[in-house]
Amino acid sequence: MKKEVETTYAEIKKLQEETVSIDTQMIELRKLLATTDASETLIKQFTANLANEVVGLENKITRVRTSLLEAETQLATAQKDLETLRSLSK
Amino acid sequence: MKNFIALLIFAGGFTGWYLHHEKNETTDSLQQARQQLGDIEKSITDRRIEFQRYSTVGTLHKQVTNKQEELKNLNDKLKSLGDQKSALLQEQAQQRAVLRQVQVGKTLQLTLLTGRALGQVRVLKVDDTGLSVANANGIVKVLPSELPPEIKQMFLF
Numbered sequence: 001m002k003k004e005v006e007t008t009y010a011e012i013k014k015l016q017e018e019t020v021s022i023d024t025q026m027i028e029l030r031k032l033l034a035t036t037d038a039s040e041t042l043i044k045q046f047t048a049n050l051a052n053e054v055v056g057l058e059n060k061i062t063r064v065r066t067s068l069l070e071a072e073t074q075l076a077t078a079q080k081d082l083e084t085l086r087s088l089s090k
Numbered sequence: 091m092k093n094f095i096a097l098l099i100f101a102g103g104f105t106g107w108y109l110h111h112e113k114n115e116t117t118d119s120l121q122q123a124r125q126q127l128g129d130i131e132k133s134i135t136d137r138r139i140e141f142q143r144y145s146t147v148g149t150l151h152k153q154v155t156n157k158q159e160e161l162k163n164l165n166d167k168l169k170s171l172g173d174q175k176s177a178l179l180q181e182q183a184q185q186r187a188v189l190r191q192v193q194v195g196k197t198l199q200l201t202l203l204t205g206r207a208l209g210q211v212r213v214l215k216v217d218d219t220g221l222s223v224a225n226a227n228g229i230v231k232v233l234p235s236e237l238p239p240e241i242k243q244m245f246l247f
Contacts, residue, residue, distance in 0.1 A: 001120060002116055005123055012130055016130065019137060029148045032144075032147055047146055047147055047150060050154055054153050054154055071171040082178055
């Protein structure tokens, strides 16, 4: 029975430590929202907005990557053309 | 002997009382601990749910920040490539102008793609908009699109 008491207290300690850890992390996480007392709906809405923003940014990144590839090709062509012109002027 | 028996009875009684007392204390202690554990478990369940929600927000926020940074870097790189390309095109234009200038003053037989024959012409001026040539009838402005391919190539159009 004593062992059971010890086990229970050990579990209590573990949960208390988890609570402290959660509270510490929550201080930083709460700063992300404008209010410290955000409702579940507000958090869900904020999460959805962030998820949309991630998708939007990913799309933009994809477009810019494509533009980069095109720009690199154009640059290589321009460099080649310039070399041709230089060789003609020699 | 009597005393010994009395001592034994006393010791037995004391031990019994002690064990009973210990058992009661442990039982109370266990009950308290279980009660406390139950309360904490209830409280932490709500905190875990709330933390999970905020944690998702945190993760997404970090992703947004990282992707914004990535996008900025890519845009910077794109701008740099654009600047390099502009510089190359400018140099190309300068090189072309030098090469075209060499042709100024030369004479050649010129028949346009339209079929119009200008005859012997002297090149007066060359730029991106075309050629200015002089023939027996005067000065003619010729667009690059009117030039035959070999002449077009000669003047780097």
